[in-house]
Amino acid sequence: MANLLEINGVFEADEDAYDGVKVQINEPMDSNHFVTMLRASISQWRIQGKRGVWIKLPIDHANLVNAAVKEGFWYHHAEPTYLMLVYWIPEIPHTIPANASHRVGIGALVMNDNGEVLVVQEKNGAFKGTGVWKMPTGVVDEVNDDFESFSYLFVINCNKILTKSKSSKQQGEDICVAAVREVQEETGIKAEFIELLAFRQSHKSFFGKSDLFFVCMLNPLSYKIQKQDSEIKGAQWMDMEEYAAQPFVKKHEMFNKIAEICLAKKKNKYNGFSKELMTSAFSAKKNYLYFNH
């Protein structure tokens, strides 16, 4: 790989916009040799005024983790296939950016022309055994492949790597897309995103990370339910009022408020946020902006 060229015993590194350098280890390496090169590299980067040093270690090269840690590196983040280590050269406090902090979930209010909502009972999870009929819910899919994400950072120096790896990658999932997907997966119902009704932020929900949960209103495009058997115990259309009147919903403040919002929406007395695809300022990417139209 172009970015692991060894020049005079120093790692060839890519530079970022914050005086940082990035090294990706792509070939097997003896840990003693790794340490020798790392020390020589850091000495050179220090003279050059570099600040953060990133090392991306694919899981195949886990033999180098301990050596990097002994040299003063710490963990920044990890994905199934790699570990990202980081080091800070200057004598001042580091400004290394934080890791991803939130998981994003959706709940789907699918309401048909009869004022019925699509509800499910789950086989597992927190609602197991409660008998509660709930909206289909799920987690927004994240990016699965890791290489592009890193190579994206060296786009300035390594356009070829970005281009080469881009086609096979999965993009992170939009909230409006996740809601449609989860409804179809759990119930077989095709639907279209209409509006975001509300969202909740919670903390320490999973490994100390935070959680954002978006309640989306969808318009069904089919009627016949074909439930997914492995996760879903039952699925049906239910009067919105009956959903809202369930003792579990009435009893819990958050569920009750969301049900109230859904009832208001049914009566056309509520405006949420709808979506609009827009070009970003600093790239050619299109992103959704959600607002009250």
Place this chain on the structure above:
Amino acid sequence: MANLLEINGVFEADEDAYDGVKVQINEPMDSNHFVTMLRASISQWRIQGKRGVWIKLPIDHANLVNAAVKEGFWYHHAEPTYLMLVYWIPEIPHTIPANASHRVGIGALVMNDNGEVLVVQEKNGAFKGTGVWKMPTGVVDEVNDDFESFSYLFVINCNKILTKSKSSKQQGEDICVAAVREVQEETGIKAEFIELLAFRQSHKSFFGKSDLFFVCMLNPLSYKIQKQDSEIKGAQWMDMEEYAAQPFVKKHEMFNKIAEICLAKKKNKYNGFSKELMTSAFSAKKNYLYFNH
């Protein structure tokens, strides 16, 4: 630690609600001994019908990473002080939950009674050198301490650990709190959160992770600006119309739309989402629900 008791050469593990087991390594260990115990443990867990196996390795025990990977573990996530490894025992596809996928940022529209908004120029980052006056922005603080988050998962079996470690931990930050904090940090202006006006979801913004950016409207509680010198080049109150008329804002679809929303808000012709603190259904925690009141 109670959860690293060795009984008959097998790791003492805590169980989760999904037939998973969790081991936390708290003491130095030879990697050969670790592997012997790990193999014996997995054999036993397999017989017991366990599925996911989690190993939390503090960075002090990085010497065991390579051994765990050789035994078939992969990386789930990492924070500065630890690496979480995971393994799946059954012959069926794993159902290990995903890692956090999003970073959460805020932009603050602070509008005073004269219809002026608080704007800044940044010394670094994407706006550097553009001359654009922009809203204060920042990233929602994440949880810094890692231990409680893991111990939280064994609350069923290990109440003591949870209780013991809880008091010293930092909670993840609420969006409404982050907006107030960033405004004060960058400009010295005290403000209160009023409403969420819009949000944008983008992908592959940082290490392949996604990004949620929330535009918050704040009411200023002070007037005199004291800018933060290290990041902020300038800060001032500016007519909302003047802000919106900047060529950079006009030129970029996303900025222009957000400026339009802010102008509509100034004329009281826009409703965003305000916040309400509510008790969650499955814990005693209070979380914010954001909706159109």
